[in-house]
Every structure is written in structure tokens, then in C-alpha cells.
Amino acid sequence: MADVKKIATRESYGNALAELGDKYDKLVVLDADLAAATKTCIFKKKFPDRHFDCGIAESNMMSVAAGMAATGLIPFASTFAMFAAGRAFEQVRNSIGYPHLNVKIGATHAGISVGEDGATHQCNEDIALMRAIPGMTVINPADDVEARAAVEAAINYVGPVYMRFGRLAVPVFNDAASYKFEMGKGVQLRDGKDIAIFATGLMVNEAIEAAKTLANEGIDAAVINIHTIKPIDEDIIVKNAEKTNLVMTVEEHSIIGGLGSAVADVLSAKRPTKQVRIGVNDEFGHSGPAVELLKQFGLCADNIVAKAREAVKAK
Amino acid sequence: MDATLKKQLEITATKVRLGIIEGVFNAKSGHPGGSLSIADLLTYLYFAKLNVYPDKPDEPSRDRFVLSKGHTAPALYSTLAQKGYFSEEELKSLRHIGALLQGHPCITIPGVDMSSGSLGQGVSVAAGMALSAKYQGETYRVYTVLGDGEIEEGQVWEAAMFAAHYKLDNLVMIVDNNGLQIDGKISEVMSPYPIVDKFKAFGLHVVEADAHDFDSLEKAFNEAETVCGQPTVIVMKSTKGKGVSYMEDNVSWHGAAPNAEQYAQAVEELTAHLKELEG
Numbered sequence: 314m315a316d317v318k319k320i321a322t323r324e325s326y327g328n329a330l331a332e333l334g335d336k337y338d339k340l341v342v343l344d345a346d347l348a349a350a351t352k353t354c355i356f357k358k359k360f361p362d363r364h365f366d367c368g369i370a371e372s373n374m375m376s377v378a379a380g381m382a383a384t385g386l387i388p389f390a391s392t393f394a395m396f397a398a399g400r401a402f403e404q405v406r407n408s409i410g411y412p413h414l415n416v417k418i419g420a421t422h423a424g425i426s427v428g429e430d431g432a433t434h435q436c437n438e439d440i441a442l443m444r445a446i447p448g449m450t451v452i453n454p455a456d457d458v459e460a461r462a463a464v465e466a467a468i469n470y471v472g473p474v475y476m477r478f479g480r481l482a483v484p485v486f487n488d489a490a491s492y493k494f495e496m497g498k499g500v501q502l503r504d505g506k507d508i509a510i511f512a513t514g515l516m517v518n519e520a521i522e523a524a525k526t527l528a529n530e531g532i533d534a535a536v537i538n539i540h541t542i543k544p545i546d547e548d549i550i551v552k553n554a555e556k557t558n559l560v561m562t563v564e565e566h567s568i569i570g571g572l573g574s575a576v577a578d579v580l581s582a583k584r585p586t587k588q589v590r591i592g593v594n595d596e597f598g599h600s601g602p603a604v605e606l607l608k609q610f611g612l613c614a615d616n617i618v619a620k621a622r623e624a625v626k627a628k
Numbered sequence: 629m630d631a632t633l634k635k636q637l638e639i640t641a642t643k644v645r646l647g648i649i650e651g652v653f654n655a656k657s658g659h660p661g662g663s664l665s666i667a668d669l670l671t672y673l674y675f676a677k678l679n680v681y682p683d684k685p686d687e688p689s690r691d692r693f694v695l696s697k698g699h700t701a702p703a704l705y706s707t708l709a710q711k712g713y714f715s716e717e718e719l720k721s722l723r724h725i726g727a728l729l730q731g732h733p734c735i736t737i738p739g740v741d742m743s744s745g746s747l748g749q750g751v752s753v754a755a756g757m758a759l760s761a762k763y764q765g766e767t768y769r770v771y772t773v774l775g776d777g778e779i780e781e782g783q784v785w786e787a788a789m790f791a792a793h794y795k796l797d798n799l800v801m802i803v804d805n806n807g808l809q810i811d812g813k814i815s816e817v818m819s820p821y822p823i824v825d826k827f828k829a830f831g832l833h834v835v836e837a838d839a840h841d842f843d844s845l846e847k848a849f850n851e852a853e854t855v856c857g858q859p860t861v862i863v864m865k866s867t868k869g870k871g872v873s874y875m876e877d878n879v880s881w882h883g884a885a886p887n888a889e890q891y892a893q894a895v896e897e898l899t900a901h902l903k904e905l906e907g
Contacts, residue, residue, distance in 0.1 A: 341763065362763075363763075365759065365794070367790060368786075368789070368790070368793075370783075370786035370789070370790065372748075372749075372752070372782075372783045372786060373752045373755075373783055373786035373787050373789075373790055375752075376749045376750075376751075376752030376753045376755075376756065376783070376787070377752050377753070377755055377756035377759065377787075377790065378756060379742070379752075379753050379756060380694075380742070380752070380753035380754060380755060380756020380757040380758075380759075380760060381756045381757070381759065381760040381763075382756075383735075383741065383742060383753070383756075383757060384692070384756075384757050384760040384761065384764070384766075385688070385760070385764065386760050386763070386764070388756075403746060403749075404749055404752075404783075407743070407745075407746040407749055408743075408746075408749045408752070408753055411734075411743050412734075412735040412742065412743040
């Protein structure tokens with residue numbers, strides 16, 4: 314594991330924009346005084362005339378992006394998840410969502426892995442907020458390869474897309490040469506019959522590691538990467554629930570309204586199945602190094618193993 | 629202004645006012661006061677200023693209009709009907725279930741360039757359109773109307789800062805200064821005054837105008853076209869409820885529909901005025 318390449322998906326976001334700028338001339342980038350952190354600075358360096366800083370005024374930025382989309386451009390409005398989904402929620406809903414405009418929201422620094430900045434900046438509610446907006450696509454990529462592919466997929470889709478990226482460098486597990494991103498489709502990373510683990514974002518790699526440990530203990534866990542939380546891949550959820558009769562969801566987000574809720578929505582209607590939810594419980598985060606925080610909040614392979622073992626035993 | 633055009637605008641504005649009353653009366657709700665205060669402005673814009681094409685509502689080169697004070701949708705709809713975007717009959721089903729005309733402007737309605745109504749957002753959208761036009765080398769211009777109560781929203785000042793920063797001289801913001809908002813006089817609820825000085829301080833070119841005088845409006849909009857490197861704000865002194873005697877300058881008509889008797893009186897007054905104009 315020591316030689317696994319690690320890249321933060323915010324870095325992937327900035328790199329993808331810079332790479333895709335040549336291919337898509339309607340692509341423009343907006344930022345709110347965080348270009349160095351959201352990594353849109355990489356795009357800005359290459360395309361200074363296509364990068365518009367809006368200053369520390371996220372509400373205005375979202376509505377400006379709507380106006381640009383209404384006149385033919387493909388704006389990527391970029392800021393931290395807390396401000397994109399939180400502060401500017403109503404602008405995203407009314408200026409972008411209601412008229413279903415072609416705005417892409419690049420939300421970085423999502424979840425508690427923001428780390429030392431603490432609870433004010435650790436957004437664990439953005440997926441819940443964004444998936445409640447009619448017609449909004451919500452994507453939470455798991456690694457560098459997937460994040461870059463998601464950005465291009467978002468450009469080729471007409472309509473509003475919320476993309477969630479992280480601050481923390483995470484392992485690159487997808488193979489760049491063979492990976493294909495399909496919006497709205499889950500990715501079956503591993504088949505299993507004892508428990509189906511649905512993970513999203515940086516928790517996908519933890520789920521893969523957990524499944525390996527569980528296999529050594531004789532527990533056969535399926536691992537499914539749900540990169541698109543809305544629209545969600547109902548078929549892959551039902552199929553795995555039927556096979557395992559036990560489901561686990563793992564996300565770096567509140568257990569209220571995120572992946573866990575989205576999966577429960579599907580299962581309760583189509584195939585009621587016992588579900589264990591791992592995520593941030595009904596509480597705020599706090600300061601600390603990201604990796605230590607993730608461990609403390611149970612967002613790690615060890616906790617997935619422990620909870621899966623317990624659930625399988627109770628089957 | 630040419631006398632024939634001015635007469636024609638006065639006639640059209642009166643028809644727009646009749647349409648506002650028709651819509652709000654049939655909806656049994658809505659915002660007549662602030663709709664009537666911008667009836668002359670919208671008439672001027674759609675019949676003397678904007679490059680728009682009712683037969684091709686989505687023509688990319690058209691000027692854009694965003695009604696940031698979206699609650700006054702009846703004025704926009706009535707103007708668009710006069711202009712031929714859709715039938716005047718549509719006004720009668722304003723706010724009804726399944727109707728084309730929603731309570732606040734919706735982008736799917738022919739001639740409506742942006743959904744709006746949550747105050748403060750339309751002006752930012754208009755700024756985005758103006759920046760987009762400049763970026764794409766397009767020559768169309770963007771116009772947006774704000775309420776004077778609306779400018780209490782912080783986002784308006786974010787937008788003003790943004791528009792000045794990006795030197796959006798293709799953007800014209802119009803503030804409908806009728807002095808009243810839901811809870812009372814704007815000076816008493818939460819004073820945004822001095823409006824002119826504030827926009828000047830934000831780096832915008834400010835022109836003052838009389839909302840009910842077409843010569844004054846023409847002068848203001850022509851001046852806006854000569855300004856380089858700065859967006860223009862036209863602070864337009866208006867009378868809320870203008871044209872219907874009992875609604876004029878009366879805050880209770882901000883968001884209330886007339887009853888049958890009041891409706892009949894309004895129609896009578898406006899029709900009499902129309903006859904007088906048509907001579």
C-alpha cells in the first residue's frame with residue numbers, strides 16, 4: 314500500500330477543468346476567492362480570461378452562473394461545499410434548479426476530512442440539501458480517475474450538476490486506462506453474498522480494504538461504488554440486496570439525507586432489507602488532522618469491518 | 629420623444645394596466661401595486677427600447693430582461709401579451725392550476741428570460757448574462773428591474789459590486805422607487821436611502837428618472853447607452869398603484885386583489901383614460 318498514489322479530488326477537479334478547457338470552449342470557471350484551495354487556480358493559470366473571481370460572495374456567484382448558463386455558457390461555480398450547498402442553497406434552488414440551467418457546481422472541502430478548520434467548514438449536509446432539489450444531479454467521486462471523468466461527464470450532460478470533492482489526498486484505485494464513468498450507474502467493485510456495502514466518495518477505498526479483511530475472516534462482502542447519488546442506480550441496489558439480505562451504506566456525510574437515506578428510499582419501496590448506516594451521526598465535527606478525524610468518526614476500514622462482522626453475525 | 633410614439637406608449641401602458649387588473653382580479657391574489665408602478669417602464673422597454681422578437685422569443689441576439697422584483701409578474705405578463713408573445717386571454721388564468729402564467733416569472737413562459745421572484749437573485753442573474761455577452765462578444769444589452777424594498781437584500785449589493793468590478797456597461801439596473809414595501813414605507817421598515825449615493829459609492833453610473841414620464845425614461849435609457857466601463861442604475865421615482873385611483877400610494881395594495889366592485893371601478897377608470905387617449 315505504501316506506493317499507492319494519493320491525490321485529493323479537488324486537485325483532480327482543477328486539473329480536469331484545465332485539461333478540458335481546450336476541448337470545450339463554452340466552459341468557464343467561477344470562484345469565490347478560493348481558487349488556490351478549490352484548485353481552479355490551475356485552470357486560471359492556463360485560461361486567465363475564462364476564470365472569473367466573484368470575491369467572497371457565493372450567493373451572487375450562483376445566480377451569476379445561472380445568467381451565464383442562460384446565455385449559452387457552461388459555468389463551473391466553485392467554492393467549498395459549506396458555501397455552495399449551505400450558504401447559497403436558495404440561489405442554487407431558485408436561480409439554477411428551478412429554471413434547470415446548465416450550471417455545474419464544483420464543491421470542494423466536503424465532509425469532516427476538511428480537518429483542522431473544524432465544524433464551521435466541515436459540510437456533512439450538502440448531499441442531503443442538493444438531492445432534495447428537483448432535477449439536480451449529485452455526484453460524489455471516489456478518486457482522481459473518477460473525479461476527472463465525472464467533470465467531463467458533467468460537461469456533456471445538459472442540466473444542473475452538483476459535484477462533491479475532498480480536500481484530503483486519497484488513494485487512486487481506479488485504472489485510468491480502462492475506467493469509464495456512467496452518470497447514474499453504480500459500480501460493482503466486488504461481488505459478495507453475505508453483505509452488500511454501498512460506499513461513496515473517499516469511503517469507497519475504505520470499503521474495498523474492509524472487504525479484503527472480511528474475506529480473510531470468511532465473510533463475503535460485495536462492494537458497490539455509488540458515485541452518482543442522484544439519480545441513484547436502483548437496479549444495482551436491489552440486485553445486491555436480493556443476493557445478500559443485508560446492506561451497509563458508508564459515507565463521509567450525515568447519516569441523515571445522504572447515501573444512507575437514498576439507499577433506504579430505494580429499499581423500503583422495492584426490497585425491504587436490513588440496513589446498517591455508517592456516516593456522521595447527528596452531530597457536528599471538530600478540529601483535528603483529517604485521517605485521525607475519519608478514524609474517530611468511524612469512517613475507516615476498521616469500523617466497516619467491525620460493523621459488518623457484527624451485522625453478519627446477527628443475520 | 630416623438631409625439632406619436634409617446635401617445636402610442638400611453639395607450640399601450642393603459643392596456644398593460646388593464647391586463648394587470650384583469651390578471652390579479654381573476655387570480656384573486658397577486659401584487660397589483662408594484663405592477664402598476666412599472667407599467668410605463670415595461671411599456672417603454674418592450675415598445676421603444678428592447679431588441680426582442682415575439683415570433684422568435686429565443687433569438688440569441690435579443691436583449692435580455694430579468695424582472696428581479698418577480699412578484700410584479702402581472703405587469704410583465706400583461707406587457708408580453710400586448711407585445712404578442714401569447715394571447716391576452718392567458719392573463720385570466722394567471723396563478724390558476726395548470727395555467728401558463730405562474731405566480732412569479734418562469735423561464736418556460738414565452739418571452740420570460742429568467743425565472744425570478746426570490747428577491748435579490750434576478751439582478752445577479754442579469755449581471756451574469758451581461759458578463760456572458762461581453763465574454764462571447766455579443767452586443768445585446770441586459771435590463772433588470774428591482775424593487776426599492778428589494779435592495780434591502782444583501783445579494784443586490786454583491787451584484788452591484790460584481791457588475792462594477794467587471795465594468796458591465798451593457799447592464800442597466802432599474803430601481804422602482806415607489807417608497808413602499810409590504811410592512812409600510814421603506815424609510816420606516818428598513819431604509820435603503822440614500823439609494824443614489826449608495827450605488828454611486830459601489831461604482832455604478834446613476835441616473836434619476838420619473839417612472840411615469842416617457843420623455844424622462846427615454847432620456848435616462850439613452851444616457852445609459854452612452855456610458856462606458858460602468859453599469860448604469862436608473863433610480864426611477866414612481867407611484868405604487870399608478871393609474872388606479874384608490875390603489876395609488878396605498879401600501880395595502882402591495883399584495884391584494886381587488887373585489888368585484890373594486891375591479892369594476894379600476895376597469896372603468898382605466899377604460900375612460902384609454903378612451904380619452906384614443907380620442
